[in-house]
Amino acid sequence: MWAWASTDDIATGERADWFHDLVSRTVSPHRLAITDRATFTARAGVLSLGSVEMSLHANSGHLAWRTPRLIRQGDPGHYLLGLITRGAKSVSQRRAESRLAAGDLILWDTSHPYVAESPASGQTWMTVLHIPRTAMLLPGDRLDAVLGGRFTTRIGVAAVLRDFLVSLRAHAGECSPAERAELERTALDLVTGVLAQQLDLTDRVPPDTRKEVMLRRIDAFVEHHLGDPRLTPGLIAARHHISVRTLHALFRSRGESVAASVTRRRLERCRADLADAGQAHRPIHEIAVRRGFFRPDGFSRAFRAAYGVSPREFRRLAGSAEPTRGGPES
Secondary structure (H helix, E strand, O other), X not given: OOEEEEHHHOOHHHHHHHHHHHHHHHOOOOEEEEOOXXXXXXXEEEEXXXXXEEEEEEEOOEEEEEOHHHHHHOOOOEEEEEEEEEOEEEEEEOOEEEEEEOOOEEEEEOOOOEEEEEOOOOOEEEEEEEEEHHHOOOOHHHHHHHOOOEEOOOOHHHHHHHHHHHHHHHHHHHOOHHHHHHHHHHHHHHHHHHHHHHHOXXXXXXXXXXXXXXXXXXXXXXXXXXXXXXXXXXXXXXXXXXXXXXXXXXXXXXXXXXXXXXXXHHHHHHHHHHHOHHHOOOOHXXXXXXXXXXXXXXXXXXXXXXXXXXXXXXXXXHOOOOOOOOOOOO
């Protein structure tokens, strides 16, 4: 479902004009200056989630600026949330100037002038959410305060949003329209959570959005601690500063208990590991322990109940054989 375009089939002398037209159509009208026309390359993709669009950009050095005159001529009225996944970029808007590296987020707005620059050396890769101003749940005057500012994604809700965008880029194109609509809601919830945290506006976030953001944070925590034998509802609740009762209430909205969710995720990771030819040297019991199953018989029963075959039989059917040195039968 992605719509892709690249300079691969564009003559070198025509690439600057082609790129100018591409950016103006997929982002907003700009002025552009290419750093090196002889070596310039670019690739871009666009995917609609609904009212929100996602775009991917990989390009070499250039300077782009959006002027008041261009804004008067045409404005899509979008907030743009960009995640740098490779290379670097500089963006300035409303007296804020940020130098971005891989893993950084930035919010800017097509309704205000800005300047964006990709360095002459190497390529910059960026994933962008195009969010209509009307879809934002936070006040515009407060959002203006963070335009052009850099957000780190190392911890917290921003880290959850980063991982979600990476997954969205990889898998959203395979989803049905109904599934993409659900992904759009999740994206808006996570973006709202990140921005509300930056602006100290958490109390202005709708309850449903707060709940979704909390669930996504819990999901990320569980994923990173599947091998921890202490991963209990009590630990999960304590790490997120909520009561165990609140934690169970959150999961009831999904129709799955906390314990069932943890077990399912552990089984899914074990299943993926067993199907991975690169891990064919690992004994089954070692894979189980790594994902949080410390009793071989319990793991084997849970795996068979979920997938209808034993772990050993699944590995054989998946095409990777366990080495003969491997431990007890699983």
